[in-house]
Amino acid sequence: MKVISIGLSTFAEGLRQQGASVIEVDWSPPVVPLKTHTSAGVSIEDANHEAVRRMMQSRPMLTGLGLAGGVIPGLGERTILHAGPPITWDRMCGPMRGAVIGALIYEGLADLPQQAEALAAGGQITFAPCHDYHAVGPMAGILSPSMPVWIVENEPFTTYSTLNEGLGRVLRYGAYGDDVYARLHWMVEVLYPVLADALVQHGPLDIRSFVTQALHMGDDCHNRNRAATSLLLRALGPALARTCHDRERLAQVMEFIGENDHFFLNLAMSAAKAMALPAEGIEGATIVTTMSRNGTDFGIRISGDPQRWFTAPSGRIEGLYFSGFSAEDANPDIGDSTITETVGFGAFAMAAAPAIARFVGGTAQDALTATIQMYEICFAEHTQFTIPALEFRGTPVGIDVRLVMETGILPHLNTGIAHKEPGIGMVGAGIVEAPYRCFADAFKAISTW
Amino acid sequence: MKVISIGLSTFAEGLRQQGASVIEVDWSPPVVPLKTHTSAGVSIEDANHEAVRRMMQSRPMLTGLGLAGGVIPGLGERTILHAGPPITWDRMCGPMRGAVIGALIYEGLADLPQQAEALAAGGQITFAPCHDYHAVGPMAGILSPSMPVWIVENEPFTTYSTLNEGLGRVLRYGAYGDDVYARLHWMVEVLYPVLADALVQHGPLDIRSFVTQALHMGDDCHNRNRAATSLLLRALGPALARTCHDRERLAQVMEFIGENDHFFLNLAMSAAKAMALPAEGIEGATIVTTMSRNGTDFGIRISGDPQRWFTAPSGRIEGLYFSGFSAEDANPDIGDSTITETVGFGAFAMAAAPAIARFVGGTAQDALTATIQMYEICFAEHTQFTIPALEFRGTPVGIDVRLVMETGILPHLNTGIAHKEPGIGMVGAGIVEAPYRCFADAFKAISTW
Numbered sequence: 001m002k003v004i005s006i007g008l009s010t011f012a013e014g015l016r017q018q019g020a021s022v023i024e025v026d027w028s029p030p031v032v033p034l035k036t037h038t039s040a041g042v043s044i045e046d047a048n049h050e051a052v053r054r055m056m057q058s059r060p061m062l063t064g065l066g067l068a069g070g071v072i073p074g075l076g077e078r079t080i081l082h083a084g085p086p087i088t089w090d091r092m093c094g095p096m097r098g099a100v101i102g103a104l105i106y107e108g109l110a111d112l113p114q115q116a117e118a119l120a121a122g123g124q125i126t127f128a129p130c131h132d133y134h135a136v137g138p139m140a141g142i143l144s145p146s147m148p149v150w151i152v153e154n155e156p157f158t159t160y161s162t163l164n165e166g167l168g169r170v171l172r173y174g175a176y177g178d179d180v181y182a183r184l185h186w187m188v189e190v191l192y193p194v195l196a197d198a199l200v201q202h203g204p205l206d207i208r209s210f211v212t213q214a215l216h217m218g219d220d221c222h223n224r225n226r227a228a229t230s231l232l233l234r235a236l237g238p239a240l241a242r243t244c245h246d247r248e249r250l251a252q253v254m255e256f257i258g259e260n261d262h263f264f265l266n267l268a269m270s271a272a273k274a275m276a277l278p279a280e281g282i283e284g285a286t287i288v289t290t291m292s293r294n295g296t297d298f299g300i301r302i303s304g305d306p307q308r309w310f311t312a313p314s315g316r317i318e319g320l321y322f323s324g325f326s327a328e329d330a331n332p333d334i335g336d337s338t339i340t341e342t343v344g345f346g347a348f349a350m351a352a353a354p355a356i357a358r359f360v361g362g363t364a365q366d367a368l369t370a371t372i373q374m375y376e377i378c379f380a381e382h383t384q385f386t387i388p389a390l391e392f393r394g395t396p397v398g399i400d401v402r403l404v405m406e407t408g409i410l411p412h413l414n415t416g417i418a419h420k421e422p423g424i425g426m427v428g429a430g431i432v433e434a435p436y437r438c439f440a441d442a443f444k445a446i447s448t449w
Numbered sequence: 450m451k452v453i454s455i456g457l458s459t460f461a462e463g464l465r466q467q468g469a470s471v472i473e474v475d476w477s478p479p480v481v482p483l484k485t486h487t488s489a490g491v492s493i494e495d496a497n498h499e500a501v502r503r504m505m506q507s508r509p510m511l512t513g514l515g516l517a518g519g520v521i522p523g524l525g526e527r528t529i530l531h532a533g534p535p536i537t538w539d540r541m542c543g544p545m546r547g548a549v550i551g552a553l554i555y556e557g558l559a560d561l562p563q564q565a566e567a568l569a570a571g572g573q574i575t576f577a578p579c580h581d582y583h584a585v586g587p588m589a590g591i592l593s594p595s596m597p598v599w600i601v602e603n604e605p606f607t608t609y610s611t612l613n614e615g616l617g618r619v620l621r622y623g624a625y626g627d628d629v630y631a632r633l634h635w636m637v638e639v640l641y642p643v644l645a646d647a648l649v650q651h652g653p654l655d656i657r658s659f660v661t662q663a664l665h666m667g668d669d670c671h672n673r674n675r676a677a678t679s680l681l682l683r684a685l686g687p688a689l690a691r692t693c694h695d696r697e698r699l700a701q702v703m704e705f706i707g708e709n710d711h712f713f714l715n716l717a718m719s720a721a722k723a724m725a726l727p728a729e730g731i732e733g734a735t736i737v738t739t740m741s742r743n744g745t746d747f748g749i750r751i752s753g754d755p756q757r758w759f760t761a762p763s764g765r766i767e768g769l770y771f772s773g774f775s776a777e778d779a780n781p782d783i784g785d786s787t788i789t790e791t792v793g794f795g796a797f798a799m800a801a802a803p804a805i806a807r808f809v810g811g812t813a814q815d816a817l818t819a820t821i822q823m824y825e826i827c828f829a830e831h832t833q834f835t836i837p838a839l840e841f842r843g844t845p846v847g848i849d850v851r852l853v854m855e856t857g858i859l860p861h862l863n864t865g866i867a868h869k870e871p872g873i874g875m876v877g878a879g880i881v882e883a884p885y886r887c888f889a890d891a892f893k894a895i896s897t898w
Contacts, residue, residue, distance in 0.1 A: 213675075216667050216804055217666040217667040217675065217676050218665050218666040218667060218676075218837065226662075226666065227666050227667075227676055227679070229683075230676070230679035230680055230682075230683050231679055233679075233682070233683050233686065234678075234679050234682050234683070234703075234707045235707070237682065237686060237700075237703035237704075237707055238700040238701075238703045238704040238707065239700075241690070241693075241696050241697075241699040241700035241703055242696055242697065242700045244690075244696075245696075247690050247691055247693075247694075248690075248691065250690040251686075251687040251688075251690040251691045252687075254683075254686035254687045254690055255686075255687045258683045258684070258686055258687065354837040354838065354841075355665055355837055358841070363840055364837050364838060364839075364840050364841065365840065388667065388803040388804055388813050389803065389813060389838055390813075391812055391813050391814065392803075392807070392813065
């Protein structure tokens with residue numbers, strides 16, 4: 001086979017690796033010449049450099065756990081945080097509604113799903129993005145005041161995330177019911193105090209170091225967290241043994257964590273948020289500092305205009321479905337977990353985690369190609385996170401809206417798939433691209449700077 | 450660059466991956482035509498097929514722990530087992546002598562090193578290869594009756610290995626002294642009973658499954674065992690919590706394992722021995738079933754003639770040295786750990802563990818190339834052990850002496866380096882090839898079948 005490849009070198013590279021003979025033609029789509037300075041004369045290059053420098057230099061530490069209502073500043077009693085950009089109850093997707101219903105019953109604000117729905121629709125509950133409170137949550141990302149949260153610090157920023165519930169019928173995928181509440185109650189009554197005591201005994205844990213190691217152990221720390229979860233348990237084990245006086249409780253906590261390869265995910269997300277925050281608000285910086293979905297809208301925010309969301313409808317996921325489910329059942333893309341891709345791991349480090357590509361229906365080569373392509377839209381290569389299969393090259397980090405528009409390449413994400421109806425749960429996993437319109441609108445805004 | 454590559458396709462493949470244009474010429478060195486049948490008419494192909502089938506179908510289970518003297522059949526009170534082929538005290542290398550001295554003092558048979566040396570030289574101690582007792586030991590591989598051992602079963606075979614002591618000044622690298630004895634005593638008094646109780650509560654552990662998973666997590670389960678050690682601790686955690694009544698002992702056990710990335714190594718070796726044993730003694734099979742070094746001699750044994758050692762001087766290791774040491778200080782290649790390469794992991798799966806290549810001074814590409822080359826001398830591709838970076842291709846398994854002689858490619862090994870003097874310990878790590886002469890002599894023997 002002989003191929004003429006026009007434009008992006010990654011396509012030619014991929015073909016060559018398959019053994020094809022490729023002639024490359026240098027070409028790129030006709031775009032407006034890239035802006036290099038704001039009208040105030042600020043160098044965009046310099047601003048972006050500062051943004052990614054701050055992301056990479058951040059070293060988030062897990063310093064403790066607490067109940068959300070007691071530790072997240074300003075979180076009201078009747079406030080429910082959710083994943084993604086702002087959204088009202090009437091526009092929420094099924095799994096987010098399901099998780100809200102579950103959270104209201106867990107909080108004791110309603111006894112039955114119908115009551116919870118009426119309450120949510122009645123205007124007495126305040127809904128806000130997790131991101132507004134420096135929190136992040138996977139999938140529906142529902143966080144209510146009585147839930148325990150990880151506390152991650154990256155001076156002067158503090159971030160929060162819930163504890164991962166595991167697989168099956170879980171709140172974050174929109175499931176509610178007695179099994180879901182029972183698990184949440186066990187988590188607040190047993191898991192939370194046992195972990196909190198162990199962490200006091202152990203002292204702060206360097207979460208960036210876990211991510212760095214896990215990227216050398218087949219994880220991307222978004223859709224695969226097996227190594228990171230194992231390393232976390234290994235690190236906390238002695239402190240757990242020294243502080244937990246009840247052997248059966250200790251065993252249950254170890255079992256709960258040990259049976260959930262995703263236990264580390266929420267910590268990875270909280271650490272990622274703590275890396276993104278210092279990069280926010282740099283004048284002239286065109287680097288994405290938030291990328292998130294509420295299941296209805298996908299939203300991004302950029303460093304130079306940090307409060308403004310650029311949104312578009314959430315994408316449909318290409319994936320593999322559990323037995324008995326199909327694309328018909330799938331909710332669009334949802335969750336704050338894309339904070340990992342925002343700071344240079346997750347799907348951007350998929351070359352480090354070829355097993356994920358397989359899990360969502362691809363090959364190890366697809367995983368390599370996915371990462372290699374992301375270098376085209378990223379401003380830098382990470383100084384901390386490296387990929388063995390690419391000779392320990394730094395991961396692509398700092399999505400530059402200008403490069404996305406110049407290349408036409410959109411950020412790749414990989415994600416779990418929630419059923420579109422409330423109350424059901426996870427139905428599969430797959431890959432998806434961030435919507436073009438978010439970047440086009442952000443690019444338009446940048447052009448006015 | 451345009452290259453004409455004569456013979457082995459791996460050379461051409463390597464060059465192509467570097468971007469060179471390669472023309473391949475089919476050629477191999479003129480050798481005696483490969484024997485296909487024994488004089489009794491047994492098909493070597495069929496015999497080899499059966500040997501690797503048995504290796505791959507083996508599923509070794511960790512079923513318990515015990516004191517070597519009580520569980521290893523026929524192990525006498527004054528018997529000391531060692532790594533590699535048979536050797537007498539006068540020919541033992543420095544680190545093996547050091548470990549023997551340490552073991553005799555640990556056993557209470559001597560008080561001082563000089564007494565131990567006199568005892569060892571005096572003929573009152575029986576020395577025998579670990580392999581003679583279905584045991585395996587890393588580096589010096591010294592195993593004495595009062596040491597606790599893992600018990601691994603693969604019906605109808607049972608194999609044994611000591612518990613890994615960790616890094617630093619340890620017996621297996623030839624160190625002896627109060628610090629070494631204190632650790633060995635703690636291991637028998639605390640680590641052993643705590644692990645044994647937990648294992649009874651947990652039930653048998655599938656060690657092959659740990660290796661399979663760890664090969665997808667950056668380990669080769671010979672020189673890198675970080676993932677496997679983490680997975681082991683994660684699996685045993687709840688049972689440890691339920692059975693250990695003393696919280697401080699439990700914490701110390703978790704700390705000891707958690708601080709030693711190589712803790713899983715001895716289990717991997719014992720499991721590998723349990724995979725190799727069923728492949729022994731198949732008439733006409735030219736597959737290597739033992740590959741081992743005592744620090745003086747390197748020895749191999751083959752399936753069709755399972756008791757006969759083919760030996761040659763142990764190789765010099767190319768490696769990286771710890772600060773203050775150099776190649777001058779290095780003992781030749783030593784240890785039973787090459788049982789891992791014998792059954793299709795370890796250095797043969799180095800493509801799964803690029804961080805090792807880096808540790809011994811190479812690149813991720815070197816790790817890939819090392820594995821790819823081993824396919825040339827192996828009879829099969831493993832049905833259980835797979836390598837993500839090679840699109841989950843099975844690892845090369847079953848070294849065929851005929852293929853080694855046909856290609857001139859020798860098995861690659863990677864290994865720790867012991868100081869050549871007794872009493873010092875580890876000084877570095879590196880790579881080495883199995884000696885040509887072992888294979889040439891085995892090939893000569895095969896030609897008489």
